[in-house]
Amino acid sequence: MIRVAVAGMAHPHTAYALDELEHGPFQLVGTSDPDPAARERWTPPGVRAYADHRELLAATEPDVVAAFGVYGGRAAVVVDALRAGAHVISDKPLCTTLDDVVAIEEEVERTGRWVSVVLEKRWHPVTLAARRLLAAGALGDLALVAATGPHKLLPDTRPSWFFTRDGYGDLLGDLPVHDVDLVLALSGAASGTVSGLAPRRPLPEHPEWSDSGALLLAAGEVTATVEAHWVWPAASDVHGRYRMRLTGTLGTAELDWARDRLHVVTHDRASWDEPLGPGLRPTQDAFAAVAAGREPEVTTAASVRASRVALLAARSARHGGRVEAWA
Structure with a gap:
């Protein structure tokens, strides 16, 4: 059994x-x-819960650690888990500062463990179908990406740390990570530039916090814009209308994750909705990688680069x- x-x-x-x-040979040895x-909500019966992650690591000697804590404290957990000899599966954001990124990179290099x-x-069916189209050449060479990542804030459901710089970090360090990762993966770029804007609107109750922003990313030959915010209407039937448009030299694909739709049009074919296949559960590949003794598809390098x-x-x-500049 793999100790988690x-x-x-x-x-x-x-x-x-x-x-x-x-879904595999996994044993939860502690939380x-x-x-x-949080300990009471998430810890299953019969599993010991600790207040301090260092006590958890020392007592349980896990093979893999899942890090899903307060954003600003996540880097310390990741580094300590690597030092304890565990691989790490982390929720996004991986960390909240560039110094954290360096510390995690150095610990990965020293220990030989990975972070995903x-x-x-x-792993969404829409994304997998879009990647198949690109790989088959149906869209030609990718040139432009435009993504939007709206979220409902629902402030009464958010803990106090969520509205602080130390706890949350920055809007652009959090919400756009998914889309940045996809741009980097689809473009295969190894270097480029990025700039961001996140003006602080008048939010007297949360003076350290920005609720909206956007970034412009150059990834090799691909130019991408990513907009993200916490002002999606509360009455919407979805938490956010997450969408992305891929523009290639031969056609365009519109990914609509909220509606499970991939709409495509090319120079030689009228528009159609691409059939979708099955997807994967959010951590399926990462845990399968632990069981198989391999690194996940979202490698340390991909995780660090997007972060x-x-x-x-x-x-x-x-x-x-x-x-x-990034590289």
Whole structure:
């Protein structure tokens, strides 16, 4: 049995890890979170819960750690888990500062363990179908990407740390990570530039917080715009109308994750809705990789690269949108 520990349970995405344990040779050996309510909510009967993740790591010696805690404390958990000899499956954002990214990279290099961020958009049937179209050449060479990532705020459901810089980090370091990762994966780019804007609108109750922003990403020969915000209407039937348009030299594909639709048009074929196949559960590939002794498709390099680019966009926004180079 592969020993799994969950270190940090501050977000409902914790279920992504716990639900996957029934699908392989996995044993939950313990959980941790400083918040007693989180420990009570997420820890199954018969499993010991700890207040401190370091106590959890020392007592259980896990093979893999799922990190789903408060964003600002996540890097410390990831680094300590790597030092304890575990691979790490982390919710996004992986961390909240560029220094955190460096610390995680250095620990991966030192320990030989991997870190994989849960980027569940990769596994949606719409995304998998779009990637098949691109691989088959149906859209030609990818030139432009335009993505939107709206979310409902529902402020009464958010904990106090969510509205602080130390707890949450930056808007552009959080919400756009999924779309940044897809742009990097689809383009295959190894370098480029990014700039961001996230003006602080008058929110007197949350003075450290931005609720909307956008970034402009150059990824090799591909130019991408990503808009993200927490002002999606509360009465909507979906949490956010997540969409992405891929524009290639031969055609365009519109990904609509909320409606499970991939709408395509090319120079030689009228528009159609591409048939969708099955997808994967959010942490399915990562846990399967642990069982198979391989690195997940969302590798350490991919996890770190997307996190770094998003955090550079956040830094750019704090400096008026200056252009930041990434490689």
